[in-house]
Amino acid sequence: MKKNNLLLVLVLLFFVFQAKANTVSVRILTTKIINTLIFSPIGGSYSVYGDGVLLENCDPTGIFQMSMEGDFILLKTFEREIGKFGVIKMIAKAPSAAFKVKSVIPQGKVRTYDDNLEIMLTQDKSQLLLINKVDLEHYISGVVESEGGRGSNLEYYKIQAILVRTYLLAHLNRHILEGFEVCDDVHCQAYSNKASDNNILKAVLASKGIVVVDNNLNLITAAFHSNCGGETCNSQDVWAMSTTYLKSVKDTFCLSQSQAHWQRVIPLEDWQAYIQLKHKYPVDDSMNFIRGTSFSQAAGREIYFKDKDLKIPLKSIRSDFKLKSTYFSIEQVGNSIKFKGRGYGHGVGLCQEGAMRMAKLKYSYEYILHYYYKDVNLVDVSALNYFRQE
Numbered sequence: 001m002k003k004n005n006l007l008l009v010l011v012l013l014f015f016v017f018q019a020k021a022n023t024v025s026v027r028i029l030t031t032k033i034i035n036t037l038i039f040s041p042i043g044g045s046y047s048v049y050g051d052g053v054l055l056e057n058c059d060p061t062g063i064f065q066m067s068m069e070g071d072f073i074l075l076k077t078f079e080r081e082i083g084k085f086g087v088i089k090m091i092a093k094a095p096s097a098a099f100k101v102k103s104v105i106p107q108g109k110v111r112t113y114d115d116n117l118e119i120m121l122t123q124d125k126s127q128l129l130l131i132n133k134v135d136l137e138h139y140i141s142g143v144v145e146s147e148g149g150r151g152s153n154l155e156y157y158k159i160q161a162i163l164v165r166t167y168l169l170a171h172l173n174r175h176i177l178e179g180f181e182v183c184d185d186v187h188c189q190a191y192s193n194k195a196s197d198n199n200i201l202k203a204v205l206a207s208k209g210i211v212v213v214d215n216n217l218n219l220i221t222a223a224f225h226s227n228c229g230g231e232t233c234n235s236q237d238v239w240a241m242s243t244t245y246l247k248s249v250k251d252t253f254c255l256s257q258s259q260a261h262w263q264r265v266i267p268l269e270d271w272q273a274y275i276q277l278k279h280k281y282p283v284d285d286s287m288n289f290i291r292g293t294s295f296s297q298a299a300g301r302e303i304y305f306k307d308k309d310l311k312i313p314l315k316s317i318r319s320d321f322k323l324k325s326t327y328f329s330i331e332q333v334g335n336s337i338k339f340k341g342r343g344y345g346h347g348v349g350l351c352q353e354g355a356m357r358m359a360k361l362k363y364s365y366e367y368i369l370h371y372y373y374k375d376v377n378l379v380d381v382s383a384l385n386y387f388r389q390e
């Protein structure tokens with residue numbers, strides 16, 4: 001679709017369709033095996049439901065304990081037992097309500113979350129299953145803070161929020177057979193608390209509903225990495241996945257940042273053994289000249305390490321020697337091989353340190369996203385939902 005037509009349709013839809021209040025169901029404390037849990041509100045009141053029946057109201061000072069008992073969950077306060085249920089729901093009475101939970105068996109830290117909590121047993125009945133039914137934008141702010149930490153620039157947080165939202169909407173079916181949409185582990189996206197950083201909350205609000213799509217209106221694979229070293233990679237050169245938007249771009253913004261340069265020295269004999277044994281390459285010719293010890297990417301990123309008839313994918317060398325990137329040169333220094341490298345990570349998509357630097361230099365989030373992702377559109381998700389139903 002031509003960009004102008006796309007924009008026209010999206011502008012029209014913007015007026016026709018209101019953004020729906022969207023929620024997402026997130027399994028929390030996924031990696032813990034929980035038997036007993038304490039719940040208490042930290043703002044606002046909650047209604048407590050057991051198997052669909054309103055049991056009582058929980059004011060902001062209320063505390064409830066839930067523990068596994070056979071195939072049911074025993075619900076009680078400190079004073080009394082309320083009953084045994086299959087599903088317990090803590091439903092917030094106001095949009096600003098939040099709660100804290102603490103695992104008692106086993107002992108765990110206090111965690112805070114926005115909105116609603118549902119508690120049931122896992123399908124194999126071996127542990128409690130906790131599902132946070134949370135407003136989509138609340139979830140996004142929690143992920144931005146859990147994954148990126150606090151104290152960054154507002155404009156940079158808008159980028160993170162848009163990428164978290166884009167990733168979420170592309171992966172909503174991941175756990176659907178288990179009864180929720182996403183988990184709170186890095187398997188989906190890390191989500192360990194409600195957000196408290198003001199810049200994060202502002203950035204999520206300012207970018208509300210925005211996602212990144214390609215020219216066919218498909219949500220993009222929002223790849224990112226720490227530092228590209230001056231040039232990002234084409235996705236097909238790293239993952240054998242060709243896209244219209246993950247294209248190599250030159251980037252000078254990250255060159256003064258902390259992950260821009262690295263070095264690694266290994267014994268010459270290790271390198272020789274590697275190319276000789278693993279890649280069947282003779283390292284000495286009849287003149288006793290050592291081969292395979294010089295390589296440069298000064299003119300730009302390469303895909304292969306090459307020396308005469310030897311050709312090894314740089315990503316294999318990176319993985320075999322656990323190097324920070326594939327953007328390195330090789331030189332022999334005495335009895336050692338020195339890797340002189342640039343950047344950190346796979347190099348595909350957005351360069352985080354470059355984007356952070358651009359945000360500090362007052363580039364807008366739109367400009368930065370278009371800089372790292374080629375030929376993409378930033379659209380409101382409510383318009384996208386409409387297209388999807390066609």
Ligand SMILES: [Zn+2]
Pocket residue numbers: 174175182183184185187188189
């Ligand atoms: Zn997951």
Ligand SMILES: [Zn+2]
Pocket residue numbers: 227228229230231251253254255351353354
């Ligand atoms: Zn970069």
